[in-house]
Amino acid sequence: MAQFFKFLFASCLGTALALVLLSFIGFGMLSSLATTATEKTKASIEPNTVLELKFENQVPDKTNNIQMDPFDFENQSVVGLTDIVASIAKAKEDPDIKGIYLKAPVIMVGKASASIIRDALLDFKTSGKFIVAYSDFYTQGAYHMASVADSILLSPVGAVDFRGLASTVTYYKKMLDKLDVDMKVYYAGQFKSATEPYRMEKMSDQNRLQVREYLGALNDMLMRDIAASRQIPESQVRAIADRFDGFSAQKSVETRLVDRLAYEDEAIDLMKRRIGLDAKEKLRRVSLEDYYDSRVKKVDLGTKDKIAVVYAEGTINDGKSTGPGEVYGDDYVKILRKIRTDDHVKAVVLRVNSPGGSVLASDIILREVQLCRAAGKPVVVSMGDVAASGGYYISCSADSIFAQANTITGSIGVFGLIPDLSRTMRDNLGITHDTVRTGRFSAFGNPGIGFSKEEDALIQARIENTYEDFLNKVATGRKKTRDQVHEIAQGRVWTGQRAKEIGLVDEIGDLKRAIASAAKLANLEKYRTTEFPRTKTGIEQFIDQFSKKKDRDDSIKAWLMRQELGDMYPMYKSLMDFRKAKGIQARLPYEVMIQ
Numbered sequence: 098m099a100q101f102f103k104f105l106f107a108s109c110l111g112t113a114l115a116l117v118l119l120s121f122i123g124f125g126m127l128s129s130l131a132t133t134a135t136e137k138t139k140a141s142i143e144p145n146t147v148l149e150l151k152f153e154n155q156v157p158d159k160t161n162n163i164q165m166d167p168f169d170f171e172n173q174s175v176v177g178l179t180d181i182v183a184s185i186a187k188a189k190e191d192p193d194i195k196g197i198y199l200k201a202p203v204i205m206v207g208k209a210s211a212s213i214i215r216d217a218l219l220d221f222k223t224s225g226k227f228i229v230a231y232s233d234f235y236t237q238g239a240y241h242m243a244s245v246a247d248s249i250l251l252s253p254v255g256a257v258d259f260r261g262l263a264s265t266v267t268y269y270k271k272m273l274d275k276l277d278v279d280m281k282v283y284y285a286g287q288f289k290s291a292t293e294p295y296r297m298e299k300m301s302d303q304n305r306l307q308v309r310e311y312l313g314a315l316n317d318m319l320m321r322d323i324a325a326s327r328q329i330p331e332s333q334v335r336a337i338a339d340r341f342d343g344f345s346a347q348k349s350v351e352t353r354l355v356d357r358l359a360y361e362d363e364a365i366d367l368m369k370r371r372i373g374l375d376a377k378e379k380l381r382r383v384s385l386e387d388y389y390d391s392r393v394k395k396v397d398l399g400t401k402d403k404i405a406v407v408y409a410e411g412t413i414n415d416g417k418s419t420g421p422g423e424v425y426g427d428d429y430v431k432i433l434r435k436i437r438t439d440d441h442v443k444a445v446v447l448r449v450n451s452p453g454g455s456v457l458a459s460d461i462i463l464r465e466v467q468l469c470r471a472a473g474k475p476v477v478v479s480m481g482d483v484a485a486s487g488g489y490y491i492s493c494s495a496d497s498i499f500a501q502a503n504t505i506t507g508s509i510g511v512f513g514l515i516p517d518l519s520r521t522m523r524d525n526l527g528i529t530h531d532t533v534r535t536g537r538f539s540a541f542g543n544p545g546i547g548f549s550k551e552e553d554a555l556i557q558a559r560i561e562n563t564y565e566d567f568l569n570k571v572a573t574g575r576k577k578t579r580d581q582v583h584e585i586a587q588g589r590v591w592t593g594q595r596a597k598e599i600g601l602v603d604e605i606g607d608l609k610r611a612i613a614s615a616a617k618l619a620n621l622e623k624y625r626t627t628e629f630p631r632t633k634t635g636i637e638q639f640i641d642q643f644s645k646k647k648d649r650d651d652s653i654k655a656w657l658m659r660q661e662l663g664d665m666y667p668m669y670k671s672l673m674d675f676r677k678a679k680g681i682q683a684r685l686p687y688e689v690m691i692q
Contacts, residue, residue, distance in 0.1 A: 140387035145372050148188045149198045149382045156181065156206040158450050158481055159408040160389075161632035163422045176389050178210050178481075179608060184389045185217040189224045191392065195372045196227035198364075198382060199246055204238040207450075207482025208315055209501035209593070211238055213607055215322070218245045227371045231364035234258070240343075240354070241319055244326040248367060251350075253358040257343030259323075261335075262316040264308050268294045277524050279517035281548055283556045285564030286510025289588025291486075295514060307590050314592045315503050329353055400625040404615050405436045406446045406608075407629045413454030413462070413487045421632055424451055426458030432629045433465035437472050442627070444475045444619035446611050447495065453487025456511060456563055462491045463570065470496065475618035479611035480504045480602070485590060486511075489601070490567060493574035496618055499611040500593030500602045507601060509571060510588025511563045513556060519547040575600060 157163040160177035176184065188194040197218065204211055218228060222245065230246035232239065235257045243249055251257065273280055273295065280295040290304040300308065320338070324331040342348040349355045359367075365380050374380065383391075411423035418425040436442050447466065453459065470476050478484070478492040480500035485508035492498055500506060522528035522545055530545045538555070540546055548556075565579075572582045577600065585591075585599045596602040604610070616624055 140383055140391045142191075142193050142383055142388065142391055143381055144193050145195055145374065146193050146381040146383050147196050147198045147368055147372075148184075148194050148385065148388055150201060150385055152201045152204050152206065154205065156210060157408075157422065158210070158410045158448055159628060159632060161421065162408055162410060162630070164420050174386050174390065176385055178206075178213060180389055180393060181214055181385065182217045182609075184385060184393045185214075185221050187393050188388065189221045189226070194226070194383075194388075196229065196368060197221060198368060199228060199230040199243055200232060200361075201230075201239050201242065202232040202234050203236050204242055206238070208238075208503045209480075209482040209505075210450075211242055212318075212322075212501060212503055215242050215245055216607075218242070219326075222247070227368070229364060229368050229371070231359070231361055235343075237262070237319075241322060244323045248357075249355040250357055250359040250364045250367070251346055251355040252360065253346055255346050255358075257349045257354050259338050259343040259354060260341045261338045262312055262319065264312050266290075266294060266300060266304075268298050270294070270296060270298050277520040279520060279547075281515040281517050281553070281556075282512070283514075283553075283560045284510065284512035284588070285561050286586060286588030288590070289508070289510035289512055291588075292512045292514060303589075311505065311590055311592045311595075314594065318503055327353055397625045400623055401441050402621055402624045403439075403442045403627045404444045404446060404612055404619070404621070404624055405439075405442045405629060406448060406612065406626050407432060407436070408448045408450075409462070409488075409491065410448070410450035410481065413451055413458045413491070415455045415458045418630075421630075424454070424458070424462075426455065426461050428630065429458075429462045430465050433462070433469060436629070437465070437469050437474065442474060443621055443624065444477070444615040445469050446477050446479055446608070446615050446626075447492065448479045448481065448608055448611075449484040449488050449492050450481030451488035451491075452483050452485055453490065453508065456487065456490070456567075459487035459490040463494060466491060467494050470494065475615055477611045477615040477618065479606075479608045480506055480593065486588075490570070493571045495574070497603045497611075497614055498601070499604050499606040499608075499614070500596060501607065502592065502594040502605050504593035504596070504602075505590055506593060506596045507585070507591040508588055509567055509582070509586035511560055511567060513560055515542075515548070515556075517547050519545055571601075 154175045155163060157175065157177045158179060160180045161175055162177060163175055185197075188197065199218075206214070222228060227248075228246040229248050229250070230243035231250040232243070233252040233255045235243060235251070235255075237258050237260070240257050240259050270280075282292045282296045284292050288303045288307050290301065290307075293301060293304060320331055320334050323329075324334045327334070329337075337343070337352045337354065342352045343354050346358055350358060366376065369376065369378065369380055372380075407429070409424045409429065413424045413426070415426055417427045433445075436445060445466075466476055476495045478495040478498045480488075480492070480498065481504065482501075483505040484492055484500065485506050489506055489509060519530070522530070528545070530543070532540045532543075532546060534540055537549075537551060541552055541555075568579050568582050568586060571577070571586070572579045575582070581600075585601065591599065591601065593602055593605060597605055604614075606614075612626060616622075
């Protein structure tokens, strides 16, 4: 028996030592990967180089402010909108860069962000350098950007998906009816359409009106931009879209949507000729990521006075962050408090690109924005693709608000959704509930029991009170009366241009203009910007999640779904956000797909 225990102890000790050794080896491998990624040699950019833009990843506002591919240890940066614009501006003046090669069949970026990149490309052309676009197929968004090119080339068997904008909303009410799920819906604002998919089978008249208005405005911008770049009368561009001529490669040439049909090797030969290279010489290309790392990325520590640029992009959630790409109330309160107590920070620019979310999280962020102003630090908001509902909530008290003309904003309204599963359980699963109560509301909130009329009224009153509070906060911030705000609120969505006309926005302009405005308000002539939140490279995100099993699994799942669903991923994510949402929501109906 003693011999048995001796061998058992030795076996357990050996197993324990092996596990410890494997842990050291695992962390050693991760450290080695991190070191290799960190020490990645910067790309050598030689004369006669072409900057290649592909836009294969979703474009965040801030570099790396997105959950990155956990298995890609080679590409450690997803360049954000701000740095994309800076890279194109740098390439414009860089004598080694002779032109831009735009090879992007799909652009994973919102309408306002795409316009900002497009404007940067138009500015690049003023240098006299060329832009050549080539693709086997252009989506509508990709073609809008490609239309700035000097030469647009299309595969002989390709197509241009240019047909005008459409907006599609997915409705779930019939499915819920089949499952005997009674979705309890509470909302304030006749245009607050986020709840419609759960209580209707098609658009309400109010929602159809607002969608038609902002979609028409976005479509007008699209037509004007393409007409100007391709030098085709706007009426003719609209006719081309209406006939869907781009569906045929040959008609795409005949209608001048593209310049010629060609293969990629011919596009490369064209750029060689533009540079003056011999046909046998190799065309040097540098990716956006490598160019940013080599020629644009820098840290300026030479000036003490700072403007803090806080990027609030993604759904607004309660609690602490589980990863980049979303706005968590506790984290942003901490960031803004740190900024407020930093004597070197003289002003704040809040860059908002959010459809909204939790009212509670939005409210505590707004409080910190107000405290920054009370501390003598001007706050300027810069709106991105969308700054609606909770996104507008956190913006409304700023000294000044800037938006793009095609920003989606407004949606000042609130709602709550609670599934009543009592019929589902009783009729489909044979599960019933009974309860003993000590008060009228003792069993309040149990989805298996259902809701009484008194409980329904209680929730609706809470929703309406929250809406009134929202109205009053906007009225105070925008220096309007409650009734003036109510007239343009009620959950209605506006473009940035219309929002300026009705007083929800002060100026049409990009982040650069917002920073300049903040500097003027703070009386700063010399300053540097400092960005929040701090973001991590792909390998840093991977290591950070290595010891957090739940977060790691969620990250991998999100990456796999993005790969599988592509541009349909936002719809899936919206459903998951609704599933996880707690409390009253101030959120845009983000399952609206504009194509």
